[in-house]
Amino acid sequence: DQQVKQNSPSLSVQEGRISILNCDYTNSMFDYFLWYKKYPAEGPTFLISISSIKDKNEDGRFTVFLNKSAKHLSLHIVPSQPGDSAVYFCAATRYNFNKFYFGSGTKLNVKP
Amino acid sequence: GAVVSQHPSWVICKSGTSVKIECRSLDFQATTMFWYRQFPKQSLMLMATSNEGSKATYEQGVEKDKFLINHASLTLSTLTVTSAHPEDSSFYICSARDPAGGEKLFFGSGTQLSVL
Secondary structure: OOOEEOOOOEEEEEOOOOEEEEEEEOOOOOOEEEEEEEOOOOOOEEEEEEEOOOOEEEEOOEEEEEEOOOOEEEEEEOOOOHHHOEEEEEEEEOOOOOOEEEOOOEEEEEEO | OOOEEEEOOEEEEOOOOOEEEEEEEOOOOOOEEEEEEEOOOOOEEEEEEEEOOOOOEEOOOOOOOOEEEEEEEOOEEEEEEOOOOHHHOEEEEEEEEOHHHOOOEEEOOOEEEEEO
């Protein structure tokens, strides 16, 4: 049973435009949500996170929005840059951090 | 952010041999480390949770006798793939959370294992 889902396996965006990556979850008890970026043959790197008590968190070009009623979160990248091309994973965890649940990833391609 | 170091980056071995992968937290103590496996074009699959000073907790379907995990200190966890076979070829990644760093999970750089 996959508790975190990313239904779009890929996304292509023009440089300078906004990239919106989506993530859905099923467990309303999750306390934290995280986004990671991964290049081939490398470990994922942390991008941004949000607590379940918030609905928005912003860090530079990256903004994460959380809609608890819909059990949905999204990552906005503005403006998108070619260097943003990578696979993006969303993840969720409870307050005790005993387990992190990952989505299947979305491959973002930012075209110059 | 916190640094997690993983070695080796890649390893090629013959079928039947064992391979050890090390995961170190360089600037924090990690009572818990997680081991993931990623198949090509697929998601991160949690294999096991490594607990310092106690036995690892394995996910369903992961053979504990094949994937031996040892977490002997607060900064080191090892994954040993015993009697490796070609189907064990994969990208293995460790991760750990800095208790002082909140919810962030930090990953090692991964190990590409190829079993001939």
